[in-house]
Amino acid sequence: MSKSILETILEPGELRxxxxxxxxxxxxxxxxxxxxxxxxxxxxxxxxxxxxxxDYVRRKKAEAAVDQACIAAICDAAELLPTGVRVNVxxxxxxxxxxxxxxxxxxxxxxxxxxxxxxxxxELVEHAPTCNIPELMNNLTxxxxxxxxxxxxxxxxxxxxxxxxxxxHPDYFKLDAYFVRDLTSDPKRCAVVESVVALANxxxxxxxxxxxxxxxxxxxxxxxxxxxxxxxxLCPAIPLKQxxxxxxxxxxxxxxxxxxxxxxxxxxxxxxxxxxxxxxxxxHNSVQTSVQSIDREHAFAxxxxxxxxxxx
Amino acid sequence: xxxGMADKILILDDDEQLVDAYRExxxxxxxxxDCAQELExxxxxxxxxxxxxxxxxxRLSKLAFGGLDLVRHVRENxxxxxxxxxxxxxxxxxxxxxxxxxxxxxxxxPTELRDLGNAIDLLAGVSA
Numbered sequence: 330m331s332k333s334i335l336e337t338i339l340e341p342g343e344l345r346x347x348x349x350x351x352x353x354x355x356x357x358x359x360x361x362x363x364x365x366x367x368x369x370x371x372x373x374x375x376x377x378x379x380x381x382x383x384d385y386v387r388r389k390k391a392e393a394a395v396d397q398a399c400i401a402a403i404c405d406a407a408e409l410l411p412t413g414v415r416v417n418v419x420x421x422x423x424x425x426x427x428x429x430x431x432x433x434x435x436x437x438x439x440x441x442x443x444x445x446x447x448x449x450x451x452e453l454v455e456h457a458p459t460c461n462i463p464e465l466m467n468n469l470t471x472x473x474x475x476x477x478x479x480x481x482x483x484x485x486x487x488x489x490x491x492x493x494x495x496x497x498h499p500d501y502f503k504l505d506a507y508f509v510r511d512l513t514s515d516p517k518r519c520a521v522v523e524s525v526v527a528l529a530n531x532x533x534x535x536x537x538x539x540x541x542x543x544x545x546x547x548x549x550x551x552x553x554x555x556x557x558x559x560x561x562x563l564c565p566a567i568p569l570k571q572x573x574x575x576x577x578x579x580x581x582x583x584x585x586x587x588x589x590x591x592x593x594x595x596x597x598x599x600x601x602x603x604x605x606x607x608x609x610x611x612x613h614n615s616v617q618t619s620v621q622s623i624d625r626e627h628a629f630a631x632x633x634x635x636x637x638x639x640x641x
Numbered sequence: 642x643x644x645g646m647a648d649k650i651l652i653l654d655d656d657e658q659l660v661d662a663y664r665e666x667x668x669x670x671x672x673x674x675d676c677a678q679e680l681e682x683x684x685x686x687x688x689x690x691x692x693x694x695x696x697x698x699x700r701l702s703k704l705a706f707g708g709l710d711l712v713r714h715v716r717e718n719x720x721x722x723x724x725x726x727x728x729x730x731x732x733x734x735x736x737x738x739x740x741x742x743x744x745x746x747x748x749x750x751p752t753e754l755r756d757l758g759n760a761i762d763l764l765a766g767v768s769a
Contacts, residue, residue: 375685384689389681
């Protein structure tokens with residue numbers, strides 16, 4: 330009998346990892362704060378699209394199994410990132426709410442690849458009511474004890490509601506793109522975003538705006554206190570190879586990636602290395618835009634001066 | 642045939658050879674065709690794309706009468722998709738159940754490709 334789609338998805342190497350940087354916005358300066366690891370399904374199938382992949386996974390009630398496979402693929406890929414780069418991973422709240430062993434699984438995977446747990450942020454995603462909040466909180470407590478940060482994804486939409494904010498104590502609110510769209514021209518939308526920012530401040534959380542469509546919206550967000558943004562405008566999700574080839578990590582604080590030729594030789598099977606048609610030039614442009622205000626010479630000089638400590 | 646209209650077709654069948662034949666025929670007649678092997682895959686595609694016609698096998702190897710579940714899913718979600726049910730079983734009760742679940746046409750397998758094309762023709766201009 331042929332394999333089911335789910336069995337295929339769970340095979341090593343079938344899930345591919347791409348990365349989208351999250352930027353800290355300070356006036357004209359945009360520096361990488363962290364990267365979100367995003368999953369793409371088997372090539373040549375509908376499941377290359379993450380929304381279709383995870384819709385299918387949720388219908389199959391296979392969130393936990395697929396979340397584990399995603400974590401394994403992401404840790405494989407993250408091994409090649411500079412050691413100072415923090416990595417966001419998506420995990421269904423239901424996975425953490427039903428599997429006490431998930432936190433241990435994440436820790437084992439991270440340690441297997443000699444990555445620091447403190448580099449990771451778990452982004453809680455949920456599309457159905459979470460039925461086991463105590464178990465979810467147990468898992469989150471353990472993760473926090475190990476230094477993992479917590480983000481609440483899609484804030485304002487679906488199940489990322491006030492209860493989740495109170496129960497999960499997220500370090501980050503990831504504001505759903507719906508609320509960011511047309512922010513500049515829509516006072517009501519702006520009022521909602523301002524209220525989320527105020528709430529986040531009161532709860533000691535930071536807000537990440539997702540899907541910011543324009544530089545005007547970006548400036549508007551910064552003016553109302555949103556310092557972090559993730560958007561195709563700044564950089565789309567890109568394969569690891571492109572990410573490593575970008576200027577994003579020229580600040581020595583990020584540490585050292587594997588040399589490019591070594592990274593290419595050691596790309597795990599699930600790590601996306603293909604340059605997708607049309608994406609390369611967009612990335613190139615966005616990289617240029619995002620670093621235009623950074624004093625590159627200064628950054629490289631700093632990197633060279635610090636190389637003794639960061640290259641060992 | 643519906644060529645030139647909102648002509649996207651979804652096929653749910655776990656017989657790969659048959660699906661390939663349908664896809665080739667319908668694509669050759671100007672349709673955009675998506676194929677699913679499992680009920681949940683078809684449901685996910687229906688959640689993300691609009692299809693003018695769904696062609697579904699009634700019996701799936703991993704889920705007996707999963708095709709009927711999909712027919713009900715389409716109707717419960719009020720999707721404007723016309724539905725053709727295919728099956729090797731011609732039992733009148735089954736046909737009646739498919740119709741009451743919301744199927745528009747019921748075809749016996751094996752079906753000539755031309756008959757499938759005619760069935761799609763028959764659904765042209767009929768609102769779901």
